[in-house]
Amino acid sequence: MEKLFTKTESLYDLPTHYCPGCGHGIAHRLIAEVVDELGIREKTIGIAPVGCAVVAYDYWNFDCSEAAHGRALAVATGIKRVRPHNIVFTYQGDGDLAAIGTNETIHAANRGENLSVVFINNAVYGMTGGQMAPTTLLGQKTSTSIEGRKKEKHGFPLKISEMLALLPGVCYIERVSFHTPAEVLKAKRAIKLAFENQINNLGFSLVEILSPCPTYWGLNPKEALDWTRDIMQKEFPLGRIK
Amino acid sequence: MTERIIIAGSGGQGVMLLGKVLAETAMLEGKQVTYLPAYGPEVRGGTSHCMVTISDEEIGSPYISQADTLIILNNPSLEKFKGKLRNKGLLILNSSLAKSESSGKTCLCQFPFTDMAIKLGNIKVANMVALGCYLSARKTLKINDVLQVFKIMAPAGNLRILEINEQALAEGAGLNHG
Amino acid sequence: MKKDKILISGNEAIAQGAIDAGCNFYAGYPITPQNEIIAYMSKHMADSGGVSIQAESELAAISMVYGASAAGARSMTSSSSPGISLKQEGISYIAGAQLPAVIVNIMRGGPGLGNIAPSQSDYFQATRGGGHGDYRLIVLAPASVQEAYELTRLSFDLADKYRIPVMILGDGILGQMMEPVELRPKTKTIPQKSWALSGCRGRKPNIVKSFFLREGALEEFNKTLQKNHQIISKNEIRFEEINLSGAKVVLVAYGTMARIAKSAVAKLSSNGKKVGLIRPISLWPFPKTAFNSKDKKLKYLTIEMSAGQMVEDVRLAVNGRNPVEFLGRSGGGVPTEEEIINKVKKLL
Structure with missing residues (x-):
């Protein structure tokens, strides 16, 4: 009989602590599958973010480090420079990568650090209770933009991926989504390419995932996926950016 | 013996190099030595200075509040540091760019180091003329050891630089015998 | 050479x-x-x-x-x-x-x-x-x-x-x-x-x-x-001590400040003054054990290029057994040998 599926070695067999419909579980699994498929589990080092996914290392069966909020790419730089033969990636949310860590993000990219970044854009701060993120859409209600984000008061959603694409040190950037199984598979291909680029010493790669946060969007899981497709993508169009 | 020397001039006159040559020579002679450069924004233009303490004993403060010797290469530096010279201290002064009246309170050696350096063919060696003058007035270190330090510090293969510095040192050393 | x-x-x-x-x-x-x-x-x-x-x-x-x-x-x-x-x-x-x-x-x-x-x-x-x-x-x-x-x-x-x-x-x-x-x-x-x-x-x-x-x-x-x-x-306690036996005043200073204090100690000692020095090398852990004099008349003088920070650790170490005095300058000021000598003379 043909074997269709085996357990992903890089992913522990554990119940998830994430909310129903949250994108983190999918993203964790995709990374684990990619690591397995590339046969790099024993040389992979992941950097967990500060945010809901801070305990990502509870799910991943390979070496991991925490980093202070926003400093993941500085920590990753230190690790990768000391161990250039290991595969080092960061897993960061929008607040981490595009607010408190913007400086680290831009400069790691600009140095062309040979790293892979999985950027979870859910347009909100999850762990702290649903505050406005740099990527919160205009009109989107959060606990710190109660009447919806207003450009006059809060500025615009930050398109960090498009900004990073301008930098010569950046090798690859793609924005993906989880709103259909086909899109999830596309997301996996993008993550795999980001890791392959590192294996081939091509420099900085980043995959931005439009990831649902039903809890702080006030939607059920299905509605949340539809929202990424119908609303979020208008501001953050999918596809290869660089 | 403890000798506290403040060397001052304008940026580009080589006061830091003068101080380093003194310190390297003291080290070569097995003496205790500290060299403290000014590291503030004043090193860019304006006056520049360094402090060198040479001693047979362990040196306390590398910062000199009262100097035994001032080696001064321009007038703003004289104004800035003359108050730091101890009673009966030695003032080595570049009279090409600064003048001082002799008084009973200081032992004054003033000669036109810059003019002498120009005559030698390189204005930059005024510092070494001053060093020669100092070492002949106060025999803190041996001229021969300074020459050895020149050889260690000089850029490899540039004999002309070495030669003119040696000349400058000798000219300076001859001043107090004249 | x-x-x-x-x-x-x-x-x-x-x-x-x-x-x-x-x-x-x-x-x-x-x-x-x-x-x-x-x-x-x-x-x-x-x-x-x-x-x-x-x-x-x-x-x-x-x-x-x-x-x-x-x-x-x-x-x-x-x-x-x-x-x-x-x-x-x-x-x-x-x-x-x-x-x-x-x-x-x-x-x-x-x-x-x-x-x-x-x-x-x-x-x-x-x-x-x-x-x-x-x-x-x-x-x-x-x-x-x-x-x-x-x-x-x-x-x-x-x-x-x-x-x-x-x-x-x-x-x-x-x-x-x-x-x-x-x-x-x-x-x-x-x-x-x-x-x-x-x-x-x-x-x-x-x-x-x-x-x-x-x-x-x-x-x-x-x-x-x-x-x-x-x-x-x-x-991992580390410190240097100088002239502690019989000292009436013990200076406490670290780093650059300790060098200046050491010069002051040398000068005062050569004039027959009973002055010593404790130089903490490990600031944490602080060398508490160095402050163990049995002489109740002994005075400690902490000298710092600050408005008084290490002096608090000296006081904790001395724990009220001896007076702890302070001499310090802040904002880039460096207490001089003369200032130290004058202060010590007042304490003797």
């Missing part, structure tokens, strides 16, 4: 000391008066197979050090007071993750942008941990360029031994001053780090973290940190 010494600055001696200790990762950001360290590392680290990065900020530099240490490197960062304030985030994380790292603070005047003159006003920040949370760093205070070299080498060994950040605390004068230094052969054996991130081949994954969510877990973990602190407090 001595030919085996080289004339280098305190900053250069720290950098060379790090390289000779097997430091293979450095990240820094320019700030006066410690720029010679980052320049020296940029120039020389590659020769010994190490990495030197000019980071985009102090925050990034200390986090790079965190990463490099997590990956098993001997790593260092350096800065001066305002930059060290920025590094406190990373230092707290390094302490929390039990990582070894060496942090150099060549202090300048503060608060705020302050000035670039020498100062000792970061003593509180250095010896109380500095960042958030219950932790300490080992803090070592060299008083000469040779000692800057030696203590930097030692700090890497202590950092690895106790898995704790170690700070070299100097001031602008120490960093800038040049003195003859004798270098020693490079450290050959660096301890294996089974906890480091290297990829999980043949073992369970290693996790470097300081996050403990389960109730009671952090308290439990912090107890292990405190236990480590206790062992360090017992084993």
